[in-house]
Amino acid sequence: MSVEPRLLEVRKNVLKQNDVIARELRERFRTQRTFVVSLVSSPGAGKTAFLEKTLTLLQPHYRVAALVGDLATENDAVRLARSQAPVRQITTGTLCHLEAAMVDNALKEWGIGKLDFLFIENVGNLVCPSSYDLGENLRLVLLSVTEGEDKPLKYPTIFNSADVAVITKMDLAEAVEFDEETVKANIQAVRPGMRHFAVSAKSGVGLQEYLQFLTARIAEPMQQEPA
């Protein structure tokens, strides 16, 4: 296809612009001492349920807020608002990922005050979000037990762009004969040394360990660049 090289070149420019804005965002978050966590996963992996639980549990002790991206609807913002934390929806139209500029604009319009934690839930997609830095300190990739153990091998780029893996819907593990050892091996195959948590927003299993990990991160002096 003759247009391919031109497409690649234009895409490179978009990514370069994104990186500039992401760097500014990261610097701003560092100055404001806000720890920013983004969540990526396939649609329906349980990002919103997991994030609602996270917000609900952190909200009494920390200043928390969430931005949530979707092509259409404000459903997730409505669900997340049940946590009592401030939440804002970004609708992307036909775009399969969030970009740093969308986060920047949403925060400017929002005028939200000082935060300890800002969560950014990306559009449900295991491909598109991988190349777009959002200025976050930590990127979580979620994978539900119902999706099959081979997803890290099939979507290596997104697992490589993330810092920590979260295996969700552990309450369904038995019903779908989920094999945690195989998933762990597959995660390590594409990203050696990657930490993972196995959780269920429904039963609560694994959430304390994950929250301890998260809250320990804001006790540390924050780095300018992500780990």
Place this chain on the structure above:
Amino acid sequence: MSVEPRLLEVRKNVLKQNDVIARELRERFRTQRTFVVSLVSSPGAGKTAFLEKTLTLLQPHYRVAALVGDLATENDAVRLARSQAPVRQITTGTLCHLEAAMVDNALKEWGIGKLDFLFIENVGNLVCPSSYDLGENLRLVLLSVTEGEDKPLKYPTIFNSADVAVITKMDLAEAVEFDEETVKANIQAVRPGMRHFAVSAKSGVGLQEYLQFLTARIAEPMQQEPA
């Protein structure tokens, strides 16, 4: 972003080229009397398990084959080959969808003989595949009961690009308190009149009705353009 209009223009050219190849493919399939079914869904919605079952059940009575797209691995081709049907993997690298040219090339290299049914399993993604016509006669969009009832509302474009919805993993419906009426209403909201099947590749529920629908389609004289 100043590069946005240029990106859109280049993207339009890619889509135009894709449509030309897709039209040629569709004409070729019509001449050869091959009915082509493509499958799109989120990663882990059960496309491969559903397709393996479809191939296994059709294979004794029809000439069937499958092309399967993934960013990486040949896992799905290996799984589908258990059906005894000829299967070929297309790996897309970082690309989140199949294109008509990939289908065309795979078929040329393959040199597969006359077929009654060709199945094309797209990359797991609820966004990217929607704009790419693959020359298929029927596009199925799969949605598993574990993904949540609101997916048609959140990903309206892919539901609009598909002809039939297939609700998968019905064996898990009770465990996840799946509400079929809500999903049906949401499908109808984005695509009025769209037919759906509720199936489980594990328990076999719903498969007969779906196969009857499929085999009835090749009894009809085939149209040049998809329904």
